[in-house]
Amino acid sequence: MQDQLKIFNTISGKKELFKPINEGRIGMYVCGPTVYSDVHLGNCRTFVSFDFIYRYLLHKGYKIRYVRNITDVGHLEGDSDTDAEDKISKKARLEQLEPMEIAQKYTIGFHKMMDIFNTLPPSIEPRATGHILEQIEMVKDIIDNGYGYVVNGSVYFDTVKFVKDKKVYGQLSGRKVEDLLSETRDLKKQDEKRHPSDFAIWIKADPSHLMRWNSPWSVGFPGWHLECSAMSTKYLGKTFDIHGGGGDLKFPHHENEVAQNYGACNCAPANYWMHGNMLLLNGKKMSKSDGNTVTPEQLFTGDSPHLTKGYSPMAVRFFMLQSHYRSTLDLTDDALKAAEKGFRRLMEGYKNLQEISTSGSKADAALNEKIEKNINGLYENLDDDFNSPRALANLFEMVTVINAIANDRTDAENLRPEVLEKMKETFESVIFEVFGLTDETAGGDGQSDDLADGLMELILDLRQRAREEKNWGMADTIRDTLKELGVEVKDSKDGSTWTVNT
Numbered sequence: 413m414q415d416q417l418k419i420f421n422t423i424s425g426k427k428e429l430f431k432p433i434n435e436g437r438i439g440m441y442v443c444g445p446t447v448y449s450d451v452h453l454g455n456c457r458t459f460v461s462f463d464f465i466y467r468y469l470l471h472k473g474y475k476i477r478y479v480r481n482i483t484d485v486g487h488l489e490g491d492s493d494t495d496a497e498d499k500i501s502k503k504a505r506l507e508q509l510e511p512m513e514i515a516q517k518y519t520i521g522f523h524k525m526m527d528i529f530n531t532l533p534p535s536i537e538p539r540a541t542g543h544i545l546e547q548i549e550m551v552k553d554i555i556d557n558g559y560g561y562v563v564n565g566s567v568y569f570d571t572v573k574f575v576k577d578k579k580v581y582g583q584l585s586g587r588k589v590e591d592l593l594s595e596t597r598d599l600k601k602q603d604e605k606r607h608p609s610d611f612a613i614w615i616k617a618d619p620s621h622l623m624r625w626n627s628p629w630s631v632g633f634p635g636w637h638l639e640c641s642a643m644s645t646k647y648l649g650k651t652f653d654i655h656g657g658g659g660d661l662k663f664p665h666h667e668n669e670v671a672q673n674y675g676a677c678n679c680a681p682a683n684y685w686m687h688g689n690m691l692l693l694n695g696k697k698m699s700k701s702d703g704n705t706v707t708p709e710q711l712f713t714g715d716s717p718h719l720t721k722g723y724s725p726m727a728v729r730f731f732m733l734q735s736h737y738r739s740t741l742d743l744t745d746d747a748l749k750a751a752e753k754g755f756r757r758l759m760e761g762y763k764n765l766q767e768i769s770t771s772g773s774k775a776d777a778a779l780n781e782k783i784e785k786n787i788n789g790l791y792e793n794l795d796d797d798f799n800s801p802r803a804l805a806n807l808f809e810m811v812t813v814i815n816a817i818a819n820d821r822t823d824a825e826n827l828r829p830e831v832l833e834k835m836k837e838t839f840e841s842v843i844f845e846v847f848g849l850t851d852e853t854a855g856g857d858g859q860s861d862d863l864a865d866g867l868m869e870l871i872l873d874l875r876q877r878a879r880e881e882k883n884w885g886m887a888d889t890i891r892d893t894l895k896e897l898g899v900e901v902k903d904s905k906d907g908s909t910w911t912v913n914t
């Protein structure tokens with residue numbers, strides 16, 4: 413039921429019943445990556461969280477326009493708003509490439525990683541550089557409405573006037589307006605601003621700056637926050653339903669976005685603001701500068717001092733879903749191992765469930781009630797601000813029942829046919845559609861499974877012959893090569909068996 417969904421709204425600091433502007437439809441904007449370097453795992457966590465949210469909203473039957481931008485201009489070093497170099501420009505200068513080559517390279521890398529994590533593409537993925545005209549128009553509106561002022565070719569947003577008129581600055585970050593207004597900063601261009609909390613919406617380009625456009629004020633480039641205001645307005649309207657992003661964006665990025673939208677059209681951009689929490693590594697913020705980081709590739713191969721082995725993308729996705737999107741997530745080797753085990757148990761449960769059939773001849777009321785309670789509880793948990801860990805706990809309660817049946821400790825006839833059917837439907841849609849997990853052990857269809865089984869039987873047979881002929885070199889090469897491919901061979905007196913490392 414669509415009217416049960418509760419969303420934690422950063423603006424109110426509370427869970428609120430979700431009411432879209434147009435019934436059955438949702439406009440959702442999520443801040444995308446700045447494409448100046450390889451996407452890091454922290455970014456991946458945020459985008460997996462919003463992918464799961466998007467998937468659940470789709471599952472509930474909403475028609476959604478999901479916009480996730482690509483920041484390819486305006487995001488300055490250290491998140492400064494004036495006196496630093498543009499992140500993409502800097503990389504282009506260092507690598508002696510066109511800024512667009514940098515943006516292209518890392519956008520492709522980002523898309524590949526999103527595919528690896530099985531995230532759905534957004535409906536629209538607008539680039540900041542493709543919307544310079546819209547941003548210039550927005551700056552004009554802000555100036556016309558009295559919230560922007562021009563100094564030496566740069567345009568600044570007048571936060572003092574805005575606070576006096578609207579008093580909504582600081583709503584998302586919880587910062588007190590008085591603190592913001594008494595803030596002082598030692599910036600080179602600070603003297604151009606009327607107040608330290610003012611921020612640049614158009615920046616006059618230094619001669620060395622690679623990315624620049626004509627505007628009524630100077631040859632320059634837009635401030636970082638402006639793109640999201642302009643592109644969300646263009647594709648979702650002045651006020652839309654959901655705006656998301658990582659929690660580190662609340663201030664200044666989102667706070668300034670709200671100010672710009674009010675400044676341009678006197679209205680709030682989004683009704684619900686959702687923020688994901690940060691990814692930590694061994695209890696500390698994941699950060700490239702102090703080496704406390706693991707790249708997604710290192711995570712998959714295990715080639716990192718922080719890891720004892722590699723983990724598959726789906727085990728990592730499962731690991732992310734095991735914690736609520738608003739909780740911090742601490743990545744440790746032990747936690748990943750536990751998640752890998754949990755993921756395998758869930759997929760085994762799913763497979764065992766497919767084998768179960770019943771006519772309900774010994775229907776056990778308590779058992780059927782337990783399952784129905786968990787199915788209902790699972791949807792209640794998903795409706796309760798997308799509580800994935802609690803929904804997973806519901807699935808595992810049912811996996812315990814499924815495995816008891818699979819291991820002949822419980823009779824399948826205890827299940828009523830309609831309860832079994834409902835459980836099958838729930839597993840299928842929640843695991844694959846909503847959680848976006850895929851079964852990495854399967855080749856995608858039964859035929860591929862059969863083929864893999866047949867090939868492995870042949871390979872192990874050949875290895876057995878090599879062993880019988882005391883050709884230990886060949887036997888070891890086969891075992892080691894399979895291991896590199898993620899297939900573990902175990903020898904015992906009854907012969908050899910194999911498992912795929914998920």
Ligand code: AMP
Pocket residue numbers: 443444445446447453454455456457458483657658659660661689690691692698
């Ligand atoms: P950026 O490429 O820095 O503009 O960030 C893209 C998205 O990733 C934003 O929504 C950030 O909030 C998010 N993000 C950055 N670092 C982390 C982190 N350590 N954990 C979770 N999300 C992050």
Ligand code: ZN
Pocket residue numbers: 442443444640665
């Ligand atoms: Zn943004």
